Amino acid sequence: MSTGKPDVGKEAAAIRDQGYVLIPDFLSPGQMSSIREALAPHLRREHLGRNNFEGHETERVYSLVGLGKLFEDLAEEPRIMALCDAFLEPNYLLTASQAICIHPGESPQAFHTDDAFYRIPRPRPAVSLSTIYAIDPFTAENGATQIVPGSHAWSDPELENILKAIDFETRGPEERRPRPPDPTIEGKIEGKVIDATMPAGSVIVFLGTFLHRGGANRSTAPRLALSNQYCQPWARQQENYLMSIPRERVRRMSPGVQSLLGYSIHPPFMGHVKGVHPRRLLEGGGTGREMK
Template sequence: MPNVQHFPATADPAAIMAALRRDGAIIIDGLIPDAAMAALAAEIAPWLEATPNGRDDFTGHFTTRTGALVARSPRVRDLVMHPLIHALCDDLLKPFCERWQLHLTQAIRIRPGQKAQAIHRDRWAWGTHLAHVEPQLNTIWAVTDFTADNGATQLVPGSLDWPDSRVTEPHEIVPAVMKRGSVLVYTGGVFHGGGENRSTMDRIGLNLTYTLGWLRQEENQYLSCPPAIARTLDPALQAVLGYAMGSYALGYFTPPLPPGQGPEVVSPQWVLGHGDGLSGFSDSELLASITAQVRS
């Protein structure tokens, strides 16, 4: 059976990246203190409890998936912006883009009785068109302990170069066993899947993933964290959400305002109050005017 390499929170990012490029997945132990993760769990608990189970075998009939976490949880924002994870994103994704962005926020709760998820690649979110680049870096933060019995993520280390049609054999799969506060880091190309929960307790993981700035996000961050909320956040987090240009000419918009009453080409940052404003309009009035004209 292959192994998933574990690193301490103080490990050299270069050593982490070397293993990640080789195996497609690694675990960083104890990156967040246990008490901090417990506080995060309490913060997101109301939304987890209100989320229904999945709708099919892949999403899980005994699994809940709760999104919009940047808008809902200040503590999740801190994890989204963790400097070590950002350093890994720079190393893995920057060779293929000018800017990377947040791709998905999802609290995944695997309940007792949930069967193992089909082994897959996350880059299949874009079909099978991106085998020539690495499109994403994924993290699953352990909100509870991950064990072999409670649904720990199943990994196939070393599967990065496999063809998409390759069928995984049982002896090639290893569970991502880790303690609360640890984080599994894996690429879009490694084969993996949610594990079977044979225990009597929920397994909760926080799936925060990042992707190239020129790709469409799996979770639409402009709707999950709309401008009215995004404008209250730190500018660096706003940019990670996607409220920034993906490259020189990627992601601009034209405010659909009356003739002469607004700029013609602006960055997404403009809607959050950055850059030249619209004379005679406050930010709230501007948003109300745009919304009313779009609806009409």
């Protein structure tokens, strides 16, 4: 994990200017091998994507933060938290935490932004901040994330139909087909797309308003990445950690991670449980108003 007191001024400035920053040497080789070891039992091609957005040749492990201490530590990594502090309001939340393994033969994802489902007119501040950690080196051949620098500032008309182009429809294996090019966006971004190629251990951090996609994997080996995303404390989280991670496990997590999962309040009282702070449920106190 990155060491020392984070000085994120430059990184935050790059994000403000271009929509993203790429930070090399973020994870140590030791961390990466622990991550691989922890993920191995979950990456056996048993849970390939069910639609063109997840990717039929892509494996995803959701609620990653619930899989062990190293993923908890990554979720509250100090340098990433400092960047979240720069773009999000206090008590921001983890909204997505997943491993993404793009297998050979996968086609490119549709271009999208990670906060598109908050239907607030653009241009606007981002509702979320995303991270993608390269566990394998990201190359142009193996499915490096493809990005459009500056797109975080684009207006709705410039991104017209972007959500409609994303295909979430679930199909059986017999109906699977390559992901088609997205005619509503391809022309607009021609010449602006770059492959976020980076050595293993790097992380790319970008705004929720930033256009990107998982690339095609034309190599012969899988491309493994982790992605944690954070959202404003008043926004609905993509993943429902209150249901996906048992409370017994959450009790053993740090107060910071508990808060990121949703055991927190957006003042004065968004997120309360029968009038009390949700942390009380972790302390075993209950609310004093339990249903009979």
